[in-house]
Amino acid sequence: MSAPASTPAAPTELQSVWLVAEREIGSKLRSKVFVISSAILILAALASVLWGGFAAASAGDGVAVAVTSQTEAATRGVDGLDVTVADSVDDATALVRDGTVEAALVPDDSTSFGYRVLADDSAPTEVVELLSQTPPVELLDPAGATDGLLRYFVALGFGIVFLMAASTFGSTIASSVVEEKQTRIVEILISAIPVRALLAGKVVGNTVLAMAQIVALAAVASVGLSVTGQTEVLTGLGAPLVWFGVFFFFGFVLLAALFAAAGAMVSRQEDIGATTSPLTILIMAPYFLVIFFNDNPVVLSVMSYVPFSAPVAMPLRLYLGQAQWWEPLISLAVLVATCAGAIWVGARIYRNSLLRMGARVKLAEALRG
Template sequence: MLKASNGVWLVAEREIGSKLRSKTFMISSGILLLLTLAGVLFAGFQSANTDATPIAATAETASAVSEIPDVDVTTVTDQAEAEDLVRDGTVDAAVLADEGVAGYTVIALEDAPSFLIQALSLQPDVVILEPMTTNPLLRFIVAIAFGAVFMIAAATFGGTIAQSVVEEKQTRVIEVLLSAIPARTILAGKVLGNTVLAIGQILALAAVATVGLMVTGQREVLNTLGAPIIWFAVFFLFGFILLAAMFAAAASMVSRQEDIGSTTTPITMLIMAPYMLVIFFNDNPLVLTIMSYVPFSAPVGMPMRLFVGEAQWWEPLLSLVILLVTCAAAIIIGAKIYENSLLRMGSRVKLSEALRS
């Protein structure tokens, strides 16, 4: 038999090579990268192209109006000149001084800009005890990004492992492989090969997003996302190894491609859960905290908490230790199931039998 290390790399190279030779995989990966770049560029250009609203103001009101964001102030001498500019469409509205409670009069042709009315209205002082550290829209977008990338990558490459395992059983290629390579070596090679592909895709997406943020001048967002993206990659690495071992073990319990779903559906649900939770509860500190310590959702929950500044410096380290322990346990149990189920053909192998054999 081959040495264990040689066998692992041999299987890993076979997994990587078969995937890279697949036109479907290459095209889908290219589309995913293009969609990521397009989304970042669109968001950046949208935030940069905010046209200023033209507003006329007298000398008495010009200073107050100029403090309003996204306003282009045109100074006029009196009300008559202001009304002329409003009527011919040069400005959207005019702000004049009066002796009323607010101290301003807004002149518009048909409808006054609501943001202008709100900015000039008298408002009470507001004290926020727990202010949000990030923009709510940006927080939501980042939550979708982390959740979607984790779900797509884990489901894609986890499904690849499952199909590969069943295909080898169905065609009896596994019997030939086992004559030269131990079962656990084959499992390690499959996990390693698909992990390399998954991490490669994650790094490519991160590179494309970084380029997009730099091109659109969103360096502040890039600086904020730097550490969370690094932690996401670290957590995803071990989280995917955990899921990959589970996918391989679950697939080894069946002998036909059409039966894969019967054993891998629970794992797929574990992958989808973090995506759904982070979308609906991205502003809920309690849910994010729980997610950041559960091994299956930590790759999404912990980076989100780091992005919004809700995690202490030691929390990612503790969460990573929990993930590593769970990963080790999953590999041990998964290897036992995989080894005991590979050569059992026909009906689905029960979990209790796979563990007891």
């Protein structure tokens, strides 16, 4: 008499989480829409970096400098300079301050050159190299601020990446939960694995994909900046990019748990907007605030400690040199604590709403269970 067939052991909770994560990752990678949209995003990022670099390299044939009648002779016969003759030293200084010229040569009888170079926030290396001799350099604003246009594009880049990744994957998570409820697949799934493992697997799978996109975009930006010779920009972006990845990870996990909970509260795709719209606003707010207030240190400081905007504001402040070394650590601690709370709330709503069919589950009911 043959022995009865042994029943396969049920997967552990960790195995269940990974099985769901694999399912989420596999379904996205098999989706042509996801693959094509990701490729377009990466190519667009590369094109924008290359275009910006080549445009900066080809902007103007010479370096703009201002001179006075006493110092004009020092620039005669020097190629690579776009010379503007100012009426006085004050006028030349004003041209430097308003950004019309990169530097100004003003009289200075105390030096052997007979003049000195005025610059705004950094020594004009290119100007000094073009001159036959190296004059003394005086900075008008030694503390200096990052170039306004570059600051705007860095803020725009951080904001767009966070907005697109969080909104795309967040809405995908919510739609996936609703689809499983509509098709009753969720009833089969939770009969085999715990509800918390199902939620964790969805969050883990989409987080892996989102972080892969972030790494790819960072690599593309680094290659583009290197190819176009923007080494100074690349050096300045190094640490802020790493911090952006860390902040994005916890910020995305926070939002992913809430999006999954929002999806569990409805039973039809048509109703999903009612529960996800508040989360969409929380994602869009940092993008617009950082764009509008990228030159306002007070607003950026406040935003860098608000969990939903910290992934964008704090890396930007680090790039601008406005944050002390300890500030990102405190901001990250606040974000991690908020992330833990959001996971707890999201898991409770998800568990209490997942099998509720029909009308939308009210938030108070989902929290009470």
